[in-house]
Amino acid sequence: MTAVTATLPTLQIGPIALDVPVVLAPMAGITNTAFRRLCREYGAGLYVSEMITSRALVERTPESMRLIKHHESETTRSIQLYGVDPKTVSEAVTMLVAEDRADHIDLNFGCPVPKVTRKGGGAALPWKQDLFRDIVEGAVKAAGDIPLTVKMRKGIDDEHLTYIEAAKAAQGAGVASIALHARTAADFYSGQADWSAIAKLKQTITDVPVLGNGDIWSAEDAVRMVNETGCDGVVVGRGCLGRPWLFGDLAAAFRGETLQAQPTLGEVAQAYRRHAELLIEFYDGDEARACRDMRKHVAWYFKGYPVGGETRAALAMSSSVQEIDDLIATLDADQPYPGREAEGPRGRAGSPKNPSLPYGWLDSRTLDESFRTELVEAELHNSGG
Structure with a gap:
């Protein structure tokens, strides 16, 4: 593969300046401090924790407290929270800030896993515009000077897209950046990510950085995404599984250097x-x-x-x-190095599926009190994925 480079200006996420506009995507059971440290040893960027359920954090469950730990070498401590209740999410953010446990907090609205969406969480939640807005506004307020960002999907399916409206609400609430995984919940991880949605979002959101996520298997893919969509940076998920050196390739590409790791x-x-x-x-x-x-x-x-x-x-x-x-x-x-045989897609993909949703969830864009019980049940675990 011929390495492709592109020099981008520093990515600014609130007070955090990233020389390399690359973010490690939170992945449940993967992006603990061990994997984050390993990736850092090869490259540069912002390395985000796996998704932590806000309720478990507020209740200080042993596993959630383990998951938010950072090694002393992790200089920008980034934690992703998952939640469905504005009060609980705000309390979790308040705790992280008050106890000085994070330098950056991200909110997850992109999880497509049925156990989450069937209770109204994850990628299903932005459909309820008032609930989404209340969560983000409360979290931004609680974060204070700590930059708070959001990550989302295009929507539930192609007939129920939410990302443009949700991004506008998030921008209005004062988030520091918005990341889009260019698939719907129905897509799960299948098929090809719709990078045109990232381009549309970038054209719509002008006050804060827009980051693109989906099908970045190489530094070449990352550069191509930036060139095709105009996004301000990239979020890398499955492409780095078993390939922590990908972050070295990415750092080189965005610094205008030519490099592709070819490990024996x-x-x-x-x-x-x-x-x-x-x-x-x-x-x-x-x-x-x-x-x-x-x-x-x-x-x-x-x-x-x-x-x-x-x-x-x-x-x-x-x-x-x-x-x-x-x-x-x-x-x-x-x-x-075996070349292409070691590259390309990795991790779960599956096939498109009908999203699991609470009964009647799509009937209205506002939250009915009847869904409260199901929303509570969406937080009965430590990790949002």
């Missing part, structure tokens, strides 16, 4: 091991738990490389770093 199998294996080490630290020394967490990463890291099924399965069943080391020792570390 040995270099990939060492990144995998480093990830496991950081997870052990994240889990307070629980090596077995960290290795279990690494299981989902095996296929992503070794995509395209000549690593046999038995070795992959053994890596997935490892319970210690020593076991990982022993397996890495059996690999041909000098195997070169």
Whole structure:
């Protein structure tokens, strides 16, 4: 692949100046402090926590308190909150600010997972314009000088789009930036992201930066998105799974440099091991738990490389770093980068599906009190994804 570069001005999100206009997308079960630290070691940008449910945070559940922890090396501490109740979201933001736990707070309105949307949360919530506005306005007020941003999808499906109206409301509420994943909830992660929606949003929203998200598998894709849509920066999700060095490629591309990481199998294996080490630290020394967490990463890291099924399965069943080391020792570390076979889409995709929604949710753009119970149930977990 021929590297493509584009020099962009510094991305300003409130008082936060990013030399590289790149944001790590929050991903449930992925973007904990271990993965964020690993990505930072390769590149630059803003690295956001996985989605934290505001109710769990206000109740200070042990897992939510773990998820908001940042390592001392994380100089811009970014936390994404998910919530459905204006009061609870405001309380969660107030807590983060009062206890000095974040330098940037993002609100998630893009989760397409059925367990969330069927209760009126995630990508379903902006359909209720008054509820969306109340949440964002309350959160901005509670954040004070801390920049508060929002991330959303195009809408529920192609017949029920919400992103333009929601973005206008968010801009009016005083958010510091708006990110759009250019798919609907019905799209889930399937098909091709509609970058034209990002361009339309950028043309509509002029007071704050607009960031684009969807189908960025390489630095070339990121540059192309900026050139085609005019967006101020990019949000990278599934493209970095098993490829933390992508952030080095992105940093180089946006600085006008030419670079594409082409790691050997040995270099990939060492990144995998480093990830496991950081997870052990994240889990307070629980090596077995960290290795279990690494299981989902095996296929992503070794995509395209000549690593046999038995070795992959053994890596997935490892319970210690020593076991990982022993397996890495059996690999041909000098195997070169396989090119396109190691690139492209990764992570869950699935197929389009009818969004799960509360009965009667689409009947009105305003919130009826009858939905309150279902909305409460949308927050009965720690992570919004």
